[in-house]
Amino acid sequence: MNRRKFLGLMGAAGVSATLGKKAEAAGNVSFDGYPGSKGVLFDATRCIGCRKCEVGCNEINGLPAPEKPFDDLTVLDTERRTENEAYTVVNKYETGKGSVFRKIQCMHCLEPACASACFVSAFRKQPSGAVSYDESVCVGCRYCMVACPFEVPTYSYNDPITPKVIKCHLCEPHIQSGKVEVPGCVGKCPKEALVYGERSELIRIARRRIEAHPERYVDHIYGEREMGGTSWLYLSGVPFGELGMREDLGTHSGPELTSGALSVVPMVPALWPLLLAGVYGMTKRQHKIADNEKADAVAEAIATTQAEADTKLKAAMQRAQSDKEATVKREVEKARQEAIREAEEAARAAAEGDDNADNGEKEEEGA
Amino acid sequence: MSTEAVSNKSVFTPFNVITGAIIAMGLILTVMRFYNGLGTVTNLDNNNPWGIWIGFDLLVGVVLAAGGYTTSSAVLLFGMKKHRAAVRPALLTAFLGYFFVVVALTYDLGRPWRLPYPFVVQSGTTSMLFEVGLCVALYLTVLFLEFSPAALEWLGFKRLRNWIHKGTIALTVFGVVLSTLHQSSLGALYLIAPSKLHPLWYSTYLPTFFFISSIAAGLSMVMFEGWISHKAFHDHMSEEYLGQHDDLYYGFAKGASWVLLGYFFAKVIGIAVDDEWHLLATGWGQWFLIELLGFVLMPCLLYAIGAREKNLKLIRWTALLTVAGIILNRLNVSLIAFNYHLPADQRYFPSWQEFGITIFVCTLIVVTFRFIVTRMPIFHDHPDYKDHH
Numbered sequence: 001m002n003r004r005k006f007l008g009l010m011g012a013a014g015v016s017a018t019l020g021k022k023a024e025a026a027g028n029v030s031f032d033g034y035p036g037s038k039g040v041l042f043d044a045t046r047c048i049g050c051r052k053c054e055v056g057c058n059e060i061n062g063l064p065a066p067e068k069p070f071d072d073l074t075v076l077d078t079e080r081r082t083e084n085e086a087y088t089v090v091n092k093y094e095t096g097k098g099s100v101f102r103k104i105q106c107m108h109c110l111e112p113a114c115a116s117a118c119f120v121s122a123f124r125k126q127p128s129g130a131v132s133y134d135e136s137v138c139v140g141c142r143y144c145m146v147a148c149p150f151e152v153p154t155y156s157y158n159d160p161i162t163p164k165v166i167k168c169h170l171c172e173p174h175i176q177s178g179k180v181e182v183p184g185c186v187g188k189c190p191k192e193a194l195v196y197g198e199r200s201e202l203i204r205i206a207r208r209r210i211e212a213h214p215e216r217y218v219d220h221i222y223g224e225r226e227m228g229g230t231s232w233l234y235l236s237g238v239p240f241g242e243l244g245m246r247e248d249l250g251t252h253s254g255p256e257l258t259s260g261a262l263s264v265v266p267m268v269p270a271l272w273p274l275l276l277a278g279v280y281g282m283t284k285r286q287h288k289i290a291d292n293e294k295a296d297a298v299a300e301a302i303a304t305t306q307a308e309a310d311t312k313l314k315a316a317m318q319r320a321q322s323d324k325e326a327t328v329k330r331e332v333e334k335a336r337q338e339a340i341r342e343a344e345e346a347a348r349a350a351a352e353g354d355d356n357a358d359n360g361e362k363e364e365e366g367a
Numbered sequence: 368m369s370t371e372a373v374s375n376k377s378v379f380t381p382f383n384v385i386t387g388a389i390i391a392m393g394l395i396l397t398v399m400r401f402y403n404g405l406g407t408v409t410n411l412d413n414n415n416p417w418g419i420w421i422g423f424d425l426l427v428g429v430v431l432a433a434g435g436y437t438t439s440s441a442v443l444l445f446g447m448k449k450h451r452a453a454v455r456p457a458l459l460t461a462f463l464g465y466f467f468v469v470v471a472l473t474y475d476l477g478r479p480w481r482l483p484y485p486f487v488v489q490s491g492t493t494s495m496l497f498e499v500g501l502c503v504a505l506y507l508t509v510l511f512l513e514f515s516p517a518a519l520e521w522l523g524f525k526r527l528r529n530w531i532h533k534g535t536i537a538l539t540v541f542g543v544v545l546s547t548l549h550q551s552s553l554g555a556l557y558l559i560a561p562s563k564l565h566p567l568w569y570s571t572y573l574p575t576f577f578f579i580s581s582i583a584a585g586l587s588m589v590m591f592e593g594w595i596s597h598k599a600f601h602d603h604m605s606e607e608y609l610g611q612h613d614d615l616y617y618g619f620a621k622g623a624s625w626v627l628l629g630y631f632f633a634k635v636i637g638i639a640v641d642d643e644w645h646l647l648a649t650g651w652g653q654w655f656l657i658e659l660l661g662f663v664l665m666p667c668l669l670y671a672i673g674a675r676e677k678n679l680k681l682i683r684w685t686a687l688l689t690v691a692g693i694i695l696n697r698l699n700v701s702l703i704a705f706n707y708h709l710p711a712d713q714r715y716f717p718s719w720q721e722f723g724i725t726i727f728v729c730t731l732i733v734v735t736f737r738f739i740v741t742r743m744p745i746f747h748d749h750p751d752y753k754d755h756h
Contacts, residue, residue, distance in 0.1 A: 081413065113559050119485045119497035137489050140477015142416035143496050147559040154413040155477070157406030163477035249562050258495055261555040261574050265498060265548060272544045276444055280536060283446030 031253070032229065033110040037129035038170070039199040039231035040186060041206055042103050044243060045216055046193035049076055049092055049101035056188030057088045057105075060174055076101075079244070084154050087168040088185055095238040102243040103194075105185070106131060106152045106168035107223060108231035113254025117147035122165075129199060129231045130170035138164055149227055149249050170231070202233050209235060228253025386730050393727025396720050400474055408720035415706060415715035417475075422701035424471035424725055426553055427694050428464055429503070430577070433585030434592070435461020435510055436546040439539045441622070450615045452608040455517055455745045456596065457589050462510040463732050465503065471728045495555045502549030509542050520749040521742060528752075550581040557700055565704035567646050567655040570637040573700070579630045580693055586623040587666075587689035590616055594683045600740050605747030617674050620682045623689065624670035631663050651704065658699060662692025 055070045057063070063085050068075050076092040081104065083089075088105035108131045115123035120137045123144060140163050145153045153167045171183035180187060182196040195202060203224060210217045222234035226249050234240065241247045400408050411418050438457035441447045473479035481488075486504070491497050512531055519528035554577030557564050570576065593612065597604075638644060646652050666689040673682035706714065740746060 083413070116493040117491075117496065117559050119491040119494040119500060120489045121491040122489075137481075137484055138478065139481040139484050140479075141475075141496060142477070143494070143556070145413065145416035146556075146563070149560070149562045151414060155416060156404075157409070157411060158404045160401060160404035163404060246562055254559055255493055257561065258493070258555060258558050260571065261495065261552070261558055262493070262498070264574075265552075268547050269544050272547060273540050276440070276540045276543055280444045280540070283444065286446065287448065 031111055033199055033231070034125070034127040034129070037127060037199055037231065038197065039108065039129050039202055039233060040170075040183065041195040041197075041202040041233045041235065043193050043195075043209070044100050044102055044234065044236040044238075046191045047090070047101040047103065048191055048193075049073065049090055049099070050190065051075070051090055052188040052190055053103055053185035053194065054086065054088060054090060056184035056186075057168070058086070060171060060180065060184030061087065063087075082106075082152055082154055082167065084156055084166045087166070091244065093243050095242045097238050100236070100238055100243060102234075102236075102245070103185070104150075104152070105232070106170070107150050107227075108168075108170055109227055109254065110229040110231065111227075111253035111255050113147040113149060113227065113257070114144035114153060116253075116255040116258065117143045119143070126172060128170075128172060128175070130172035131231075132169060132172060133165055133167065135162075135164045140164075147254060149246065149254075199231055199233070206233055206235050225251045227251070228256065386734055389727055389730045390734075392723055393730070396723050396727065397474075399720065400724070405475075405477065408718065408724075410715055410718045410721065412713075412715070414709055414713050417701065417705075418715060419702065419717045419721050419725055420471055420475035422698055423694075424475075424728060425468055426697040426701050428468040428471065429553060430550065430581050430584045430693055430697060431588050431690065432461040432464025432468070433546065433550060433581040434589040435464075435513070435585070436539075436542045437582055437585030438589050439513065440543050441619075443536060443539045444543075447618060450611050450618065452605065452611050452746075453589060453593070453615050455514075456592065456740075458510060458513050459517070459736065459739060459745055460588070460592055462507075462514045463735055465507045465510055467728050467732050468503070469507065470731070471724070474724055495552050495558065498552045499549050499556065502545045502552065506542065506545040506549060509538055509545060513538050513542065517739075517743045517745055517749075520744050520752055525751070546581070547578060551575065551578040553577055554700070557705075560705075563706055563708070564700065565651055565707040566641065566643055567638070567651055568700050568704045570641060572633065572637050572640075576630070576633060576637065579626060579633055580696060583623050583626045583630060583689055584693040586619045586626070587686040587693070590619055590623075590683065590686035591690055594686070596740070596746070599737075600746060603740055603746045607748070608746050613677075613679060616679055616682050617677060620670045620674040620685070623686075624667050624674060627663055627667035627670065627689070631659065631667060634659055634663065651707065654699075654704075658692065658695055662688065662695055666692060 051070045051073070058066070058070070066085065076090065079091050080086075080089045088103060090101050090103050093100050093102065108125075108129060110125065112123055112125055112131045115121070115125060115131065119141070120139060122134045122138045124132050124134070126132050140155075142155055142165070144165055145151075145155060153165045155165055156163045171180060174180050174184070175182075186194040186196045195205060197205075203221060206221045206224075210219055210221075216237055218236050218239055220240070222236070222240050222245060223230035223232055228251065234245070236243060239247070396408060405411060409418055409420075434457040438450075439454050442450050442454050469482075473482070476482065485491065485497055485500055512534070516528050516532050519525075519531070551574035554573035554575075557569065557573055558571065561569050593615070597612070638647070647656060666685045669681060669685040669688070672678070673685055702715065744752075
């Protein structure tokens with residue numbers, strides 16, 4: 001992979017992050033759920049903790065029988081969470097208004113954190129309202145479980161070959177195939193604590209109940225706004241915190257939490273190489289200038305030394321020359337003096353005797 | 368690699384006996400893991416889907432391999448040219464670090480053979496994990512290329528080696544881009560779980576924190592590894608490497624000191640922005656302050672003193688302190704302060720088998736490192752390529 005291809009890929013990743021259908025918040029588009037999508041309203045003031053919903057879920061999904069039978073209500077004494085063999089569980093909470101029960105299952109968020117977290121898009125929010133899971137692409141990284149604020153998905157840890165994530169699917173496959181018209185849990189509820197229908201209609205029903213009996217309900221529909229909204233909605237007579245539900249989740253959806261960081265991604269490959277190329281160019285130039293300066297300094301030093309040496313040589317030569325000249329002069333002078341002396345001697349000798357005249361002439365020639 | 372440890376010297380040296388035992392244990396645990404599934408060897412459960420194989424092997428492994436991009440960019444891009452000899456050891460460590468991160472990841476993934484799925488079957492581009500995966504995959508390739516000249520010199524493939532050598536600067540720039548992205552996005556992984564990570568550690572600046580601290584980690588790891596390597600592989604080191612050694616420490620210590628100071632301020636700003644001062648008075652707050660003061664501010668000061676007084680011993684121990692602090696920070700984010708709201712009996716603690724695999728993988732890194740540096744031109748130049756820089 002070369003740089004250009006990578007940039008293209010990162011660009012594509014950035015673009016698809018903003019345009020992707022599964023995470024509308026990443027593009028700063030508010031997503032209120034698919035129109036007409038279905039959900040379930042759970043009313044904790046009506047639930048009697050009979051666990052019939054658990055039975056319905058177990059039957060329709062063909063799950064194994066639990067350790068203790070469903071009509072054993074002592075199970076409610078310990079708090080439970082969803083398991084591989086139980087897509088939904090009911091817990092009992094002691095509150096200011098006595099024992100209150102809460103049903104737990106996948107909340108089917110409008111913009112699911114699990115879906116935005118999954119790096120193979122195994123989770124999808126379906127137009128029907130259900131958040132579906134596709135086992136055939138799942139790598140088993142379990143980031144969805146980290147991401148889910150409701151702590152719903154479970155994992156088949158003891159399956160070495162085909163482990164998968166497990167959670168409530170809102171009976172989407174059963175409803176699509178026409179096996180049932182409402183989810184298994186809803187169909188079994190004897191107290192109408194569960195209502196299946198269009199989410200927008202469920203919100204209206206919930207509001208009407210709160211208005212009709214303000215003394216019975218807390219004025220809040222849990223799931224209307226939490227984590228960007230969920231398809232499961234909760235009504236309660238006690239604060240939701242007393243039912244073990246997080247009240248600090250905020251209204252941002254899962255994708256919104258990471259959209260900021262994702263939006264920076266394309267900027268890094270766009271800007272870093274330019275900046276680094278600039279830094280590299282500058283340091284390279286600095287090194288080059290330093291090298292040149294060094295080379296210049298060396299050349300200058302050599303030149304200076306050369307010049308000095310030349311001067312010295314010249315002086316020496318001059319000295320040698322003048323020495324030589326002086327010597328010659330001296331020798332000439334010496335020779336001249338010698339000649340004069342000899343001439344004088346010759347003259348003296350000539351004066352003394354004629355036979356000496358020849359000799360004197362010879363000496364003068366030698367000088 | 369396992370046979371290498373034994374056949375290398377064909378005698379029962381203490382090193383070989385211990386590594387041999389660890390590798391044997393690792394192989395048995397490997398069979399258990401892949402034959403029986405994750406459940407039998409790990410303490411992972413539905414509330415704690417990520418254990419030390421992610422918290423330590425992946426998060427810590429990646430950040431401690433940051434020496435590759437920090438050293439190569441310091442030397443090749445930012446002009447610390449005279450420390451050229453430090454680049455190869457750093458790149459080798461980074462390459463091995465990332466390679467074994469991927470090896471360790473195959474233990475944790477439910478279906479590791481589907482690892483290429485995000486790129487070839489169906490991409491979840493809204494996922495931070497997608498970004499991490501893409502960057503790590505690309506960066507591993509880059510590190511392989513950056514390291515390959517050493518191997519090619521050893522093998523004698525001159526032309527290919529020279530051809531790859533020409534791309535050094537481009538690869539270095541590319542490495543910085545990819546490192547910036549995945550070092551930060553490892554922190555960004557936790558952005559999606561504000562309700563699970565303790566607010567003192569959760570911040571929208573998590574990606575920035577992870578990136579800045581990775582620089583300090585990279586510089587410190589180079590110093591720490593240099594220290595260890597110096598003891599173990601002194602005979603394989605060139606005059607040049609040894610000659611530049613002390614000077615490199617002073618330069619890197621100074622750099623790490625500044626980066627830690629920046630990181631300290633960034634963390635304080637993180638607390639200020641989310642207005643979490645009151646949380647500092649809680650038990651979690653004290654734990655947070657131990658991390659911030661003892662493992663960020665303290666090494667920041669010690670590095671500064673060490674660099675000014677040219678105190679090699681102080682710098683080395685500070686490098687170790689910084690590395691410990693980075694490990695602590697990553698474990699805090701991924702395991703210790705994660706799921707802080709759960710009751711004590713639902714919290715996660717690793718099984719001995721999980722520790723076993725982690726030790727096994729670390730041992731494989733050491734053995735491979737040893738195999739390579741005793742054969743390839745890592746701490747010295749290959750005689751044929753003395754002036755090729």
